[in-house]
Every structure is written in C-alpha cells, then in structure tokens.
Amino acid sequence: MPTSSSFLSPDWWRQAAVYQIYPRSFADANGDGIGDLAGITSRVPYLEQLGIDAVWLSPFYPSHLTDGGYDVDDYRDVDPRIGTLGDFDEMVGALHEAQIKIIIDIVPNHCSNHHEWFTAAVAAGPGSPERERFHFREGKGLSGELPPNSWGAAFGGPAWTRVQEPDGTMGQWYFHMFSPEQPDWNWDHLDVQNDFLETLRFWSDRGADGFRVDVAHGCAKNMDPAYDVIRDIRDITPLCLDGQHPTHDRDEIHAIYRQWRTLFNQYNPPRIGVAEAWVPPHRAALYASKEELGQAFSFELLKADFNAHQFRSIIEKNVREAAGHDSSITWVFSNHDVVRHVTRYGLTAHQDSEDGQHIDVSRLLENSPYDGHGWLLRGGSNAEVDSDSGTRRARAATLLMLALPGSAYLYQGEELGLPEVGDLPDEVRQDPAFFRDRENTIGRDGCRVPLPWTATGTSFGFGDDDGELPHLPQPAWFASYAVDTQEQTIGSHLQFYRNALALRREFQAAEELTWHGSEGDVLHFSRPGNWHCLTNFGKEAVPLPAGELLIGSAGGITDELPGEASVWMKL
Structure with a gap:
C-alpha cells in the first residue's frame, strides 16, 4: 500500500479520527479472559476498514489493576497478562502498515504503590x-x-x-489524589522529571506517535497545609480558573509540558500529546499550544444536554479559543471513564424523575467528573433508558461532531451503538470508585465490558470459546450488537460509522467553520468545500434546503430532516 500524504504529514493529528482501545476489553487472542496486544493486532483489518487515522491505547503496563491499569508498576514494560514488548512492536508495525498512528496512555500524576x-x-x-x-x-x-x-x-x-x-x-x-494504591509523584523532584523524559523517549523510539496524558492538570501541586482550611481538592469547579488550586491546573505545570515538547520535537515527525485536563477552555488551550502538548480534550460536549443552544455555545467557544492559540480542538462523547453516550442521551430523553423534575444530566456530570457518572444508573437498569431516542440522538450528535474542525476521539464499541451495561452485579465490579464510594456510584465498569465480535460463542468472539470467560460478564443482549451481525445489516450503527468516517476523510479541509442561519432546534454550519452539516435537536421534522444529500444519521431522509437527526449535504 502506498503511504498517504496525511499519514506522513507532521500535522496528521490536527483533524484525525482517533479510536480509543481499552486493551483488556477489546480482543483476547490467548483465551485467558483478558484482552491483549495480540488481539489488537488481529483486529487491525477491522480498524482499517472502520476508517480511523489513529489508535489511542489505554494503559498496557504491568499493574496490579486496582484502577484498570492506571496504577502503573513499571512505565517501560508490558503487563505479561496482555503481552510482551515484542507483541507491542508487532502491533505498532501492523498499525503503521495499515497507515494508522498509535497514541499511548502515559500516567504522570501517580504510579502504583508497587512501583x-x-x-x-x-x-x-x-x-x-x-x-x-x-x-x-x-x-x-x-x-x-x-x-x-x-x-x-x-x-x-x-x-x-x-x-x-x-x-x-x-x-x-x-x-494520593485517587486511591491509596496510586501515590502521587512529586514533580518538583528532578528524578521524577528525568525518569518520565526517559519513558517518553523509550516509547517514542519503539514507534509511539504520541501520548494521551492522564490527569494532565494534576502533576504540579502546592501541599501547603494552609489549604486545609480554605480549599477541598474535590471542590474543583470554582477554583480551576486562576491557576492557584492546590492540586489542579496550577500555572507551574506548563513548565513540565514545555520540557516534554522539547523532547517531542527531536523526532520526525514530532511526537504529539493530548491532555486529559478537566479545565475550562481558556485554560485547556494552554496545554494544547504548540509550545506544549498540541491538544487537550474538550469535555464540554460530553457534559452537555442534547440541546442546540448548548452545542452551539460550546462549539463557538472552543473554536475561538483554539484559533487564538493555534491549537487543534478535540471532541469526544464517550470514553473509558463515562457512561456511553447512547445511554446518556437516553437518560436525557427520559424527562421526568420520580418527583416529576427534569433530570439535569449536564449538572450531574459536571459535579462528578471522575466517578464515571455511572451513579445515574444506580438502583436501576437499562429499562429506565429511552434507548430509541438515545440511539437517534447519539447518531445525530456523532455526525455533527465528525463534521467539526479538529480531532474526533471515538471509544471502542461506540461504532456498534453499545449501551452502558448498567446492571452488573456488585460482586463482579472492579472499579475502585465503586468500592470506595458505592453509596453514590456504581463506577465505570459498565462501559468497559468486553466487545461482542460475533453473535454466538461463550464470549461473543472476544476470546476463544474454549477459553476463560471475559473478565467482566457480557449480557445476552450483546448478540444483537455484534460486529458480524452489523456487517450484514444495511443501515446498522457500524455501517453508519464506516460511511461517515470515509466521507469525513474525503471532505476534511481547512480548520474553519461558518454558521448559516441556525435558529431554534436546528444548527447549520459549513466547512470549506461546500460541506454542510444540519442537525435537528427537536422532535418535529423540518424542511431541508435543496441540495445533494451525502449522509444522514437516520434512514429515508429526503426533503425533510426528522427530529433528533443530522445530515451532511452539498448545497
């Protein structure tokens, strides 16, 4: 296969479609119930057909798994349960052969208590x-x-x-900002700074194209005991505005990432970073500057209701901040820490709670950014979710997001339309957030259940039928979401994603956006090349302008845009 110009470009990441793999739940090649690197390598043809530009690989390091691998025992090795350094090299080679970049998770805020x-x-x-x-x-x-x-x-x-x-x-x-098994590093210490530079160099030399930086806002700290009486580190919302919170988004943190940028620029093309920083856009833009990591996640759309006004306000703000710092925007709706957005939008659609009040999902998510937001399902099940509306809204929002300038980050299984598994028994749960705060949260395990590749088999194709059962149990209804089922179904969620990603790659151009007469429940913007996106956030159909329909989030669209739907058009 000839190498594409976009794969070779040093700016490949600015508008990439990036697919997050949670390795323990993606594909199990050796049948031990845990996903592994060899399983990922075996599924590279699937990733290539999906049409992504890069894979983001969640932690695969040796770990005691008290926090899903984010408690790292050794930053420069592979957990023997999921492979070897040789398996890593083989996986990188297969991905690069398919012209797919690889971004790996780096966890600099804390390590394992077994480090x-x-x-x-x-x-x-x-x-x-x-x-x-x-x-x-x-x-x-x-x-x-x-x-x-x-x-x-x-x-x-x-x-x-x-x-x-x-x-x-x-x-x-x-x-420890998180669990006792995750002691925080002291980033004032030169040993810590130098050791992480060595780790970044180690993986860059092995072919890593970039790094997703876990809790990027947390490394710099002021442990002055005076903060005891005036601030609580969990009360981050009003404090991440001035760079003076004791543990979150301190101004001095940017010296760390400027040092990383110097190392990244020693490679050709330069390595890139994307910050997981739960901070406002004007602060996130600092992490995303060319002098630092290059990108920072925007979680605002993830936290928003399915609402036209909220979406437009968030998009305008993030586009403006990115332009001011010449940084690249990232957009995301699902990942390993949050309730899958098919379910989340179903909860939003379920307007009435027991006391007759609207469920303000946006407010609840904003107040609980780390617990996976799974507590919204506590005491209930997926029966409480309007799954039809949730699926319509998820597809509409995804099509809108894929039309935006910047990078689109997708989470494994969202291309299948997988809902959250909200009713896992307590005895199989693994998330420390559940064990330490089970009165308020059921944790993040519901979005980490292993993927269904086939409609049959003891693990739905995740592993060998004669092997161990998956490390988290899969519900029987996973069969209808399996890859092999959707590949044979016209208009399936998987086919929708494949078509949208192929068109996105064809039409992606300059990082510009123009609004067109958006009003009420409808948003309409265009990108260079006469590429228009229209989204109807309401429930009633609205007329479509005359033009060529490229793709719709719902079937049978002609001259009207149904409620809870999006289209791409040439006008």
Missing part, C-alpha cells in the same frame, strides 16, 4: 531522598495519628494513607 520507587520510599523511612519523590508528610495529633489535612480523594475516602515504618511503627502519611 519500585514507592516501595523503596516506604522502606527507606522518613527524611530519606527516596521519600522526596512522593508527597510524604507527618500526621497531626499527639502521635501523628491524624492525616496532615482534611482533603478527600477523588474516588472517595481520605486523600492520605499512613505507612508502617521500617521499625514496625505507624509513621508518615502519603498523598
């Missing part, structure tokens, strides 16, 4: 150089029995855990 540097820190004792790589503090109280301050962790419970000292006594406390 060799953390175990050495615990063994070395108070005041040691090893402890300076983390945030160890003396406790309060008569004998240090109380944590250094009252901060709570994002996954629930306190943000401090006490260690047993080498002499057997209980001693200092260490800080």
